[in-house]
Amino acid sequence: MLAPSAILRRPTSRAGGGRFREPLVDKAYDAIAEGSKSFAAASMLFDRTTRERVWLLYAWCRRCDDIADGQTAGGELGDQSGLEGRVRAIRALTRTALEGQPTADPGFDAFGQVASETGLTLEDADEVIAGFELDAEGWRPRTEADLMRYCYHVAGAVGTMMARVMGVDPADEDTLDRACDLGLAFQLANIVRDFDEDDAAGRCYIPAEWLVEEDIPPGQHMKPPYRFKMAKLSARMVRLMEGHEAAAKLGAARLSFRQRWAVLSAARIYGAIGRKVRDRGQLAWNSRVHTGRVAKVGHVAAAFWEALRNNPDQPDEMPRWTRRELAAMGKPS
Known part of the structure; x- marks a missing residue:
């Protein structure tokens, strides 16, 4: 008192x-x-x-x-x-x-x-x-579902928040789903680019089941004898990326022109990183893949016409992993 x-x-x-x-x-x-x-x-x-x-x-x-x-x-x-x-x-x-x-x-x-x-x-x-x-728990993905759960938390959820920042209605679940897809695509591109860097830090975001399928011993995946197999796994991860990238473009079509242009530019730049890793094959991790200034300008220009046309291709099939499913993983039922 x-x-x-x-x-x-x-x-x-x-x-x-x-x-x-x-x-x-x-x-x-x-x-x-x-x-x-x-x-x-x-x-x-x-x-x-x-x-x-x-x-x-x-x-x-x-x-x-x-x-x-x-x-x-x-x-x-x-x-x-x-x-x-x-x-x-x-x-x-x-x-x-x-x-x-x-x-x-x-x-x-x-x-x-x-x-x-x-x-x-x-x-x-x-x-x-x-x-x-x-990461703090020393978690490592065992399955593809585990990988996508991690991608959801560190990037898909960020994509959803970015959509909210752009003014997407919280009740517009489908557009938020597509924003999450874009975040997932970005994170998959980051992971495949950083296989070597993550390994040096004692981290591995490649599903253990994928490594077993390729007969790669635990902790040895970045050693020279396994680079050809890692190139195969990088291509697999890029296919996942491209599925979410294509789905994300459906949501971008509902944004205003300038927002759509920005989102499609980012999608093209990050998609290019993943595809460059895939195309380099076993040499992908000899130096860090990045997109140069001239290439960025090219992607932004291409995204302008894509945004202006605003007629995204309908994917043959939507991604296997959904925002709701990924958000529910690891939580009490």
Whole structure:
């Protein structure tokens, strides 16, 4: 009763933890420009409001990923010890940001800002953080379903959030499904490109059943004798990627022109990465595959005409793995 009222009073909640929006946007742009030149290039095609919100959401995703992986701006993977504690910190900072309290970290304050503008929730964020928890548990995929569950949490759920940032109605489940497909396609491209890098960090996202089918011993998949077989598995993963990529384009057709152009540009750039890995065969991991500036311009130009035509091909069949199915995996029934 003798405590000053200021001690008892809950701090005022303010979007972005009380930071001014413009500096947060500037910091978010710096994060995407350094962390993903592909996303940065595609994001410039959005209208200003959408572009800034995409940057704010990306800044949170990038910061979470860097904390979890012990890296800077998506660079080389760092020390993987103490990951459980880092994931707890990610969750606590995210909750604080959503409560409108300062986090002393612009990446998390950016999430608080964009969430206040678009209605993103802690439940949305938890779907992404669950992917970091899988890594913290030392989880490895046994089946293709396990692989796709991981891809859903670390990228498919992000795709769904990006669609919300673009103004897709939360009740428009089919368009959100297609946005999830795009995230899944992006993550499959990332995984197949980074087989070697992940192996060096003690990680493997290739289903154990796939390795058994190719008679590749555990932990030996990146050794020279198995490179031909790994090229075969990379092609298999790229086929998965292309199925989700094709489905994602159906959802992009429902977006405004500039949003559609940006999404299709990103899809072409990331799809090209996966296909380049596949086409290089056993040599794919001798150097990191990337898309150069000239190639990016070509993909953006091709996406312009694709967005203008807005008549995506109907896939022969939709992907086997759905957003609802993947979200339910690992949760109590």
